[in-house]
Amino acid sequence: MARRLFESLECWPNLDGNRPTLPVTLSTLDGQRVIHQQPMPIDTGFAGAMLLSREAFSYFERAEFPESESRIYRTLIGPVPMRTARALLRLPPADETEILVDTPKYGAGKSLIGLQALDRVELLLSRQRSETCILKERSKT
Amino acid sequence: MKRGSGGKVYAGRVVIVIKVILVTLVVRGLDEKTKRSLRAEAIRRGLRLAEAVKEAFQLWRSYDQDAQTFSERDVNNAAYSAMRQELEKYAGKTVLIAGGKLLGTYENPRLAALDLKLKAPEARHAIVTAIGKDKREELAWLGGSLNL
Numbered sequence: 001m002a003r004r005l006f007e008s009l010e011c012w013p014n015l016d017g018n019r020p021t022l023p024v025t026l027s028t029l030d031g032q033r034v035i036h037q038q039p040m041p042i043d044t045g046f047a048g049a050m051l052l053s054r055e056a057f058s059y060f061e062r063a064e065f066p067e068s069e070s071r072i073y074r075t076l077i078g079p080v081p082m083r084t085a086r087a088l089l090r091l092p093p094a095d096e097t098e099i100l101v102d103t104p105k106y107g108a109g110k111s112l113i114g115l116q117a118l119d120r121v122e123l124l125l126s127r128q129r130s131e132t133c134i135l136k137e138r139s140k141t
Numbered sequence: 142m143k144r145g146s147g148g149k150v151y152a153g154r155v156v157i158v159i160k161v162i163l164v165t166l167v168v169r170g171l172d173e174k175t176k177r178s179l180r181a182e183a184i185r186r187g188l189r190l191a192e193a194v195k196e197a198f199q200l201w202r203s204y205d206q207d208a209q210t211f212s213e214r215d216v217n218n219a220a221y222s223a224m225r226q227e228l229e230k231y232a233g234k235t236v237l238i239a240g241g242k243l244l245g246t247y248e249n250p251r252l253a254a255l256d257l258k259l260k261a262p263e264a265r266h267a268i269v270t271a272i273g274k275d276k277r278e279e280l281a282w283l284g285g286s287l288n289l
Contacts, residue, residue, distance in 0.1 A: 029254030029269070045283035062239075063254050063269040064214070066221045073282040080282065086250050086269060098250070 006122060008133035010092060015041055020125045020132040022113060025090040026050075026101070034059040034087075042125075042132065046114035048073070049099035050089065053111050057103035060085035071102055081105040092134055094120045213266040216241040221268050232273040239267035 015021045020042040026035040035056065043051075048071065052060075063086040064070075070084040082102040090096045091113075099117060103109040122135040183193035220241040221228075228236055234246040237253040239261040247253040253269045261267070 047280035062267045075282045
């Protein structure tokens with residue numbers, strides 16, 4: 001397997017010393033910025049793009065999915081029905097992209113970054129340095 | 142003449158009025174299983190039964206703040222369900238539903254969101270969905286942050 005080299009573009013300290021985070025900027029579909037560069041924890045066990053608290057989700061209710069088409073998450077304790085809406089996400093250094101955000105139909109929820117949101121970035125989760133870095137692959141020349 | 146605690150004046154004696162602020166609430170028809178699990182949950186959380194009921198009630202009330210949104214949401218979802226078959230003819234397009242009405246069809250969701258600003262700026266809730274593309278997904282959520 002060919003060796004690949006990466007360099008870190010920018011790093012952020014982990015929340016509470018052990019929770020990897022990235023600064024998130026979220027806007028509504030019509031361009032209203034709701035969350036600006038707010039550090040949010042990463043959960044690679046969450047297959048969606050982003051989970052939001054009920055309060056944060058309220059800003060995206062003007063572009064919500066029908067209830068019959070909102071997502072369901074399979075968990076160890078059973079299915080968790082969600083409310084799903086569209087939002088615009090900007091993660092450094094990627095461009096703004098449309099994603100689906102979820103909040104639990106029941107309960108207050110919480111904010112975290114899931115796997116789908118990380119599709120477009122190369123990431124280093126460094127336990128030793130207690131930081132999370134965005135990487136860029138070095139060119140071979 | 143002495144004045145009683147309730148503001149009334151009585152001759153020759155002191156009247157002590159104790160306001161009873163702790164009430165006993167009898168709940169009829171609560172099944173044994175629910176009663177036992179309520180009590181067990183209260184113990185698990187280190188609460189007295191009354192405190193647990195109060196906490197649960199406060200949580201219930203906290204959702205009332207969204208009552209208007211819920212009703213708008215209900216109306217929009219009911220409208221979507223009623224129109225579901227009819228909307229099939231817009232396959233590939235994005236539809237916008239607010240105030241219980243179909244406001245328009247669009248090439249993409251962003252155009253729908255921009256039009257919502259013009260057509261229903263006061264709406265707190267709207268459905269934006271791409272017909273034939275947006276379908277219910279089932280995804281995995283493993284451990285980690287599962288505590289809702």
